[in-house]
Every structure is written in C-alpha cells, then in structure tokens.
Amino acid sequence: MRIAVIGLGLIGGSLLRALAGAGHGVVGFDADPGACSAVREAGFRVAGSVPEAIAGTDVVVLAVPLPVLPGVVADLDGYDGLVTDVTSVKGPVRDVMRGRRYVGGHPMAGKETSGFAASDADLFDGCAWVLCLEEDETVPADWLLLARLFTGLGARVVPVTAAEHDTAVARISHVPHLFAAVLAAQVGADRLAGALAAGSFRDGTRVAATRAELTAAMCGGNRDAVRAELRRLVGELAALDAALDDPGALVPLLRRGEVARRGWPAVAGDPRPEMSGVSALLELGRSGGWVTSVRDDEVVTIRPESGRNPS
Known part of the structure; x- marks a missing residue:
C-alpha cells in the first residue's frame, strides 16, 4: 500500500x-x-x-x-x-x-x-488502536482497510464512536496527565520529598515528563470531557478527605480502586471470527473487546472473559 x-x-x-x-x-x-x-x-x-x-x-x-x-x-x-x-x-x-x-x-x-x-x-505492537465508527457516516470498507493495516503492525483495533473515545481517554489518559503534573511539581519545591520519593511517586508521575505543550494541547482539545471527569474525581477526592477521620469509612472507598486495579487488564478470551457490521463492531468495542485481524469482510475478535481476573 x-x-x-x-x-x-x-x-x-x-x-x-x-x-x-x-x-x-x-x-x-x-x-x-x-x-x-x-x-x-x-x-x-x-x-x-x-x-x-x-x-x-x-x-x-x-x-x-x-x-x-x-x-x-x-x-x-x-x-x-x-x-x-x-x-x-x-x-x-x-x-x-x-x-x-x-x-x-x-x-x-x-x-x-x-x-x-x-x-x-x-x-x-500489542497496543490498543482506536478506529472510530459513526453510524451512517463511516464507510465500512474504509474502516476495514485501516483495521487490516494496523492489525498488520501488531495493534489491537478497538471500534468506538468519537464521543465514546473522548470520554474514555479523558478518564484514563488526559486527567491522569493533569494529576501527574500536580503531583510531580511537589518535588520541585520540596527537596526532602524528592529525596524520599520512590515507587509510588515514580509510577504515578511518569507522564508528567511529557512536554507541557503537548499535554496542554491534548487536554485543551478535549476540554469538555476532561472538565467533567476532573470535577467528578475532585468530588471523589473530597469524599476521601471527609473519611480520613474514620479509617473504617475510608476502606470501602479505597476498596473500589483495589478491586478494579487487581482486575485490570481483563483476561482475554479466545479469538473468534465475527461479521463486520457497524453495530456489531461498536458493541465489541463497548464490551472491551478488539479486532486482531481482518479477512475479507470478516473480522477476528477477542473479548474479555467476564468473571475472570488476571492472577
């Protein structure tokens, strides 16, 4: 090509x-x-x-x-x-x-x-590659051509709408970049904190080293979804703040994150061929599944196995 x-x-x-x-x-x-x-x-x-x-x-x-x-x-x-x-x-x-x-x-x-x-x-290789599908807008043959191209590079192609993508990445990428920037800035003004910082600080702030101009363009371009998610998370942090005086009340709030993180990433099911209709592909993406290869008008997909966590 x-x-x-x-x-x-x-x-x-x-x-x-x-x-x-x-x-x-x-x-x-x-x-x-x-x-x-x-x-x-x-x-x-x-x-x-x-x-x-x-x-x-x-x-x-x-x-x-x-x-x-x-x-x-x-x-x-x-x-x-x-x-x-x-x-x-x-x-x-x-x-x-x-x-x-x-x-x-x-x-x-x-x-x-x-x-x-x-x-x-x-x-x-192995990354999730979003390819947007819009009802009555995306040409299926064009989508399949790109899915074939990018799965050929080892990517896992995930079909979603543009709006669904922007909400999801605000949650797992854009807002985490903002949180990381705030956390990382602390060691610039506090040398003792910098000397004591270890694994949790390193893992939570890696993306703060991204060029500020790139992060600003990314978050600003998705400002509506980022603002909504940022405000939601600030509210959840406020709930943690309110529960600090009672560790018993803090535990269930923290447990949700513990369970979710231990269950991520989900266990992948076996590859299986499916037809490549727009509705079926969007359902695949919404279920957390992806396309691994394209054969004519048939796609080979993998879905997460419900009820199984990696261990």
Missing part, C-alpha cells in the same frame, strides 16, 4: 518505521526541516511538502498536533484517498474532516519522550 505520514515526531516517526518494515511504500513530511533531515539520514523517503507527500498515495496519516491540524487539512484539498489521524482527541478532528473520506484513529501508545529520535518501529 502507498501511504503518506504527515508529522514525523514520536508517533508519526514510529509509524513510518513500522509501515516501511511491513513492506508498505511510505513517504513522510514534517514542517520542521531538522526532523526531515533526521528522517532522511535514517534512510526514509521525505517529501518537500504535504501535496508532494500525498500525491499518488492510497492512505494519508495525519500525525500532527491538534492546533496545527486545520492548516494541514487545507493542504489535502483535491485528495481522494483515505485519511486517518493519530490525534488523542477525536470529536474536534471529526468536525474538521467533515466532507472528506476519513476514519478517525488514535493509537494508545507513547512515551514521555518525543521527536523522531524517540521513534520505535515496535511501538504499536
């Missing part, structure tokens, strides 16, 4: 490497001349502009930050191939892409480091 990757940072660069390694004809472009030079030196083809990169390709992957996305999309005028993206918020991108041949995407993979120098061809 002929594929253009626009934006060659951590995700775009890793995708460029992975696609080339899988045998696809891939070309990249980045607005940063330094990034383009690094990619060329690594042995990959780099175009001089977005129009040059997308010419003659079957698929374009947009791997640029949300604030600059509209400008890049304008460079796609006249392109009749399939467009997807890797942006961490899907509703605003869906709005920008209306009227185009588009399937929203988001690989749940990353590092606290950024740039092409941090890219890794194996970054997507």
